[in-house]
Amino acid sequence: MPRRRGNAQQPQHRAHLPASICQLLRIPLPSPPIVDESAAISYSPGLMSAPAPVRVRFAPSPTGYLHVGGARTALFNWLYARRTGGTFVLRIEDTDNARNSQAAVDVILSGLRWLGLDWDEGPLTGDADGPVKGAFGPYFQSRRGEIYRRRAEELKAKGMAYEKDGALFFRMTRDPVTIPDQVVGDVVRPLTDREAVDPDWVLIRSDGVPVFHFVNVVDDLEMGITHVIRGEDHLSNTAKHIALFRAFGAEPPKYAHIPLILNLDGSKMSKRDQGASVQSYVDEGYLPEAVINYLSLLGWSSKAATNELFTRDEIAPLFELADINRSNARFDLKKLEHFHFEHARRLSPERFVSIGVEALKKVGIETAGFDPAYVRAALLTAQEKGKLFKELPIWTDFYFVNDDAVVYDAEAKTKALTPASVSALEQLASRFQSLPEYTAAALEAALKGLATELGVKVGVLIAPCRVGCTGRTVGPSLYHLLEVLGRDRVARRLARARTVAAS
RNA sequence: GACCCUAUCGUCCAGCGGUUAGGACACCGCCCUUUCACGGCGGGGACCCGGGUUCGAAUCCCGGUAGGGUCGCCA
Numbered sequence: 236m237p238r239r240r241g242n243a244q245q246p247q248h249r250a251h252l253p254a255s256i257c258q259l260l261r262i263p264l265p266s267p268p269i270v271d272e273s274a275a276i277s278y279s280p281g282l283m284s285a286p287a288p289v290r291v292r293f294a295p296s297p298t299g300y301l302h303v304g305g306a307r308t309a310l311f312n313w314l315y316a317r318r319t320g321g322t323f324v325l326r327i328e329d330t331d332n333a334r335n336s337q338a339a340v341d342v343i344l345s346g347l348r349w350l351g352l353d354w355d356e357g358p359l360t361g362d363a364d365g366p367v368k369g370a371f372g373p374y375f376q377s378r379r380g381e382i383y384r385r386r387a388e389e390l391k392a393k394g395m396a397y398e399k400d401g402a403l404f405f406r407m408t409r410d411p412v413t414i415p416d417q418v419v420g421d422v423v424r425p426l427t428d429r430e431a432v433d434p435d436w437v438l439i440r441s442d443g444v445p446v447f448h449f450v451n452v453v454d455d456l457e458m459g460i461t462h463v464i465r466g467e468d469h470l471s472n473t474a475k476h477i478a479l480f481r482a483f484g485a486e487p488p489k490y491a492h493i494p495l496i497l498n499l500d501g502s503k504m505s506k507r508d509q510g511a512s513v514q515s516y517v518d519e520g521y522l523p524e525a526v527i528n529y530l531s532l533l534g535w536s537s538k539a540a541t542n543e544l545f546t547r548d549e550i551a552p553l554f555e556l557a558d559i560n561r562s563n564a565r566f567d568l569k570k571l572e573h574f575h576f577e578h579a580r581r582l583s584p585e586r587f588v589s590i591g592v593e594a595l596k597k598v599g600i601e602t603a604g605f606d607p608a609y610v611r612a613a614l615l616t617a618q619e620k621g622k623l624f625k626e627l628p629i630w631t632d633f634y635f636v637n638d639d640a641v642v643y644d645a646e647a648k649t650k651a652l653t654p655a656s657v658s659a660l661e662q663l664a665s666r667f668q669s670l671p672e673y674t675a676a677a678l679e680a681a682l683k684g685l686a687t688e689l690g691v692k693v694g695v696l697i698a699p700c701r702v703g704c705t706g707r708t709v710g711p712s713l714y715h716l717l718e719v720l721g722r723d724r725v726a727r728r729l730a731r732a733r734t735v736a737a738s
Numbered sequence: 739g740a741c742c743c744u745a746u747c748g749u750c751c752a753g754c755g756g757u758u759a760g761g762a763c764a765c766c767g768c769c770c771u772u773u774c775a776c777g778g779c780g781g782g783g784a785c786c787c788g789g790g791u792u793c794g795a796a797u798c799c800c801g802g803u804a805g806g807g808u809c810g811c812c813a
Contacts, residue, residue: 295813296812296813298813328813330812330813400811401811402811403811404811414742416743419742419743419744422742422743423742424741424742424808425740425741425742426740426741426809427739427740427741427742427808427809428739428740428741428809429739429740429741429809430740430741430809431740436810436811437810437811438811439811440811441811442811444811446810446811446812446813447812447813448813451813466807467742467743467744467806467807468806468807468808469807469808470742470743470807470808471741471742471743471807471808471809472808472809474742474808492743494743494744494806495806495807497805497806499748499749501805501806503806503807529750532750532751532762533750533751534750534751535751536750536751536752538752541761542761542762543750543751543761543762543763560744560750560751561743561744561745562743562744562745562805562806563743563744563805563806563807564749564750564751565749565750566749566750567748567749567750567763567764569749569763569764570749570750570762570763570764571763572763573762573763573764574763576776580776619775619776620774620775620776621774621775630774692772693772694772694773695772697772697773698772698773701773707773707774708773708774709773709774709775710773710774711773711774711775712771712773712774712775713773
């Protein structure tokens, strides 16, 4: 008997309302005092046989940073929406007013934008009262108070909620709740011993602020969310959510709880941990496509694909909830770096150069004063060298300094720029100077020819030449970098190197 | 403490009753290149433990152990 992969069976619990009604309405029938507001809710019997269009959401709380786990949750939701032609909603869970700020929301929006995870509905800016797209707003929970109050009244009217100590309590079911999960299958969640003492829980605090479980369910309900794809840390709580949906007479959405992302040592990843914040990838010079690629493979793998290198648009059509893993994954920076390298080498020259120029600018290397063709050629000699854009300067900085300002690495200098190399430097300079064509091939032939004539190993010539022109013992292919540097620059650098070597 | 989820190389995944247990990253060696890389070839490295079921278990069941999660007038 194969293991259950969840979606094989239907939820067992469509209680309270005849299935046909639930099916037909999709969204629960508003009970008495309920408003209409359903700009986008359509009761179209003619469409009832068609599967409901998928509506998923990412609902982050503005904590000041975008966690990789959150980013992956957003990614999975995005992928599922794209794969099904559904709608990806962004909703800001800022109920806890005290610690929310527009800046904290901006961090989330810019992080998602950097990753390329565009949302179909939601805020356009971090301003809770700012512009939005979509007909199910407001998309900031802090602006949905009226809706929560109305839903609270509904529950009270139904006898499902009662006031005590100034707070509003929900009459939680005492029975075990079955959570049909698309990833782990049916999960039966009985009350824990502590819950059994008093199963009811708070919907609205005595200060009037509604709690997470309540607003989360109300919003999913009001926004017509069909699939809830979220972290496994919410699995147990889903019993509360399902109970609430039922109290509203509504069919809960389908659930898919995805495993968590842990540190390499298996501990929980928190704000300070390496790689926890999406912003750190921006700062380190990672390509967003690399981060997307890596994250997509953490907890998911395609049965259809034969390789691991994808762009998000390539993943989307392959993305099935049934292919999501059940066990937590550990975050391995090394593998992310590998994906970055693979994506970086596939970058178009134009894009590689423009990102490279920015990376250099970040550390104070200005390329604007150089011929664009030179800048381009220079950077492209390093496209398959370093792993991160952060490292680009150590491969290419020498291209952008004056010929008399090349900085010689101390060790390289004592090794390669010695009196013994003076003659080599002079003869090389002379050979290069007389070359009719200043190309990598010609330069290589000239250098190797000279080595043969002199009866020395090419390394004897290469080392002083490289150090003289770049200041380092490692770098891009020597002949190519010489070609890019060009006749004049090389001549000046070799001359200076000769002088330095002689002293 | 109670409840829930999970368990294959160091890491991420494949495997869904019969495989020499496969791939990727990382690691080691060799080749290429007299730079560093890339690339090529090769290597070491895993089914958490114990019981069942079965002719046969990494795969199914039970128990244990371990890791993670939840049990808030946090989200």
